[in-house]
Amino acid sequence: QSALTQPASVSGSPGQSITISCAGTSNDVGAYNYVSWYQQHPGKAPVLMIYDVTNRPSGVSNRFSGSTSGNTASLTISGLQAEDEADYYCGSYTNWRTYVFGTGTKVTVL
Amino acid sequence: EVQLVQSGAEVKKPGESLKISCKGSGFTFTSSWIAWVRQMPGKGLEWMGSFFPGDSDTRYGPSFQGQVTLSADKSLNTAYLEWSSLKASDTAVYYCGKWVAGSVDYWGQGTLVTVSS
Numbered sequence: 001q002s003a004l005t006q007p008a009s010v011s012g013s014p015g016q017s018i019t020i021s022c023a024g025t026s027n028d029v030g031a032y033n034y035v036s037w038y039q040q041h042p043g044k045a046p047v048l049m050i051y052d053v054t055n056r057p058s059g060v061s062n063r064f065s066g067s068t069s070g071n072t073a074s075l076t077i078s079g080l081q082a083e084d085e086a087d088y089y090c091g092s093y094t095n096w097r098t099y100v101f102g103t104g105t106k107v108t109v110l
Numbered sequence: 111e112v113q114l115v116q117s118g119a120e121v122k123k124p125g126e127s128l129k130i131s132c133k134g135s136g137f138t139f140t141s142s143w144i145a146w147v148r149q150m151p152g153k154g155l156e157w158m159g160s161f162f163p164g165d166s167d168t169r170y171g172p173s174f175q176g177q178v179t180l181s182a183d184k185s186l187n188t189a190y191l192e193w194s195s196l197k198a199s200d201t202a203v204y205y206c207g208k209w210v211a212g213s214v215d216y217w218g219q220g221t222l223v224t225v226s227s
Contacts (some may be wrong), residue, residue, distance in 0.1 A: 032211075036212055101155040
């Protein structure tokens, strides 16, 4: 059970859209609609941004959206803002009834 | 309001034992999975395992099986993460969270564990 693979860093200018990928396998991302995304600012606990692939918890901006295609999930942030600069992690339920996180992506707002 | 409040920072020596806690409120503790997540300094999130206080069902991530013990006290609405013999490599921030199959929807504030001789 290996960590899901994310790009180490993604950057964009204010107002632009960026997409973060999360590559898994048929034992996790490709097996269930149980993919989630978390935002973590330095020194803070992670915050759930997307759950069950496409759903946003109450209070999360609709600038954040999620999707999957096969064994790869994606998080898109539209209308990039300075406050979006943070680390982002994907996560997925697995065939072993456990959970696995992605390797993490640092988002920089230029 | 769902809250998970973790115990304070710990400084321990290699070989010592440790049990940290996570107290839940605002939800039905015995009907919810509590997950534990490790974050080593400057590194990413790692799912250690989860515990279901209702029937003590426990699941461990492959890297953590046999290395830690998860438990809970239903009467106190408190979950625990325990080590019998700490190593320097256990130095990390440990988070608890309320775990639903697809996500950790609420998180504790984190507990910093420092293991150093």
